[in-house]
Amino acid sequence: MDPLTATLGAAVLTAGAWARRRLHLSRARHRSLQGHARMARLLARLVPFYEFGENEFFASDGAPADLAARRRRGFARLAAALAQQSPETIDRTRAIAPGLSDLQFTSAYRVPFPYRAYVNRHLTAGALLCESDGVRVRDADGSAAYDVSGSYGVNLFGYDFYKECIDAGIERVRRLGPLLGAYHPIVEDNVRRLQAISGMDEISFHMSGTEAVMQAVRLARYHTGRSRIVRFCGAYHGWWDDVQPGPGTPRTVRDVYTFAELSEHTLRVLRERRDIACVLVNPLQALHPNAAAPGDGSLVSSARRASFDRARYTRWLQDLRDVCTERSIVLIFDEVFVGFRLACGGAQEFFGVRADLVTYGKTVGGGLPIGVACGRRDLMKRFRDDRPWDICFARGTFNSHPT
């Protein structure tokens, strides 16, 4: 074969292999916009605001006139009752909102945006609470309501339990006070317990679940020398760019793939590629694979459903485990939300699948802010004995806080 033909042949083969890998990649991505972050961000910039007027507001689902009228009356009654019940709370909420961007954001997105203006005009929900008592909370007017929020999943044992934890915790470290840098001896017990729960060798403390996930991903990249991470459609892992590559992040994120769960295409790409550092799994997805957990917006409709196929999800996790082991990809279970709800040893114990790194947060802190990353000794190490400048930095003012 002459050299030109040989070169052309090699080029065609390389291009063919590249095209095949691109095809496999595109099949593994979830088909929805979640799987196509750049397109989703572009679209998000194009969707214009619109709002429902009063008539559409109550009949946006095509409800007949008499039903819409009943809804309007019910809404007006609710707005009047709230205004009468909690005038001071509402006034104070309105007063702090202009200076509190977090509150502006949550108020704007507590209902889907076409309903936003009408709701905010007529029904101000007070955002100030002064007391909790069992399952009830009291606002600045002393008005009581049942707590159905559960504090984003932190409140697993009831507020009274956390109040006791905080009081007991303060008592145990009072003599040291909030001194940072060195550790209070209490940390010894915390480390031992977390080692037992996670089955891992080492623990690192952080201030939030987001931070713990950042640390786990950074360690995976450091030890594998690879940049890409794989997350799954619908799974929440906190609010930093690399785990939220679509709308919500102003930057184009290039090294994150959002793949479909329970998918052979995903397993094939994991087997095929050499640039994947880690796979992030949020075990809460077992309840609704490839879809986000219901949020404020989706809860306005009754269309959501949850189903749980333990055997199928277990097989999926086992398949992921096998392919990660085969390709030296770090398998991270993000148990910040599920924590110990499923079993004392968390999702690892419940599904009988061991991860390489695990993150926890929320209720672990006994009601105070926390994030924890646990892992195998070789993966948790942040420096190399033979390359002193090659480190994987992770520190924080509050890392040694006695919570």
Ligand SMILES: Cc1ncc(COP(=O)(O)O)c(C=O)c1O
């Ligand atoms: C699975 C999971 N990972 C990470 C996070 C982020 O934790 P935090 O809000 O403490 O930063 C959450 C929060 O809901 C979560 O559910």
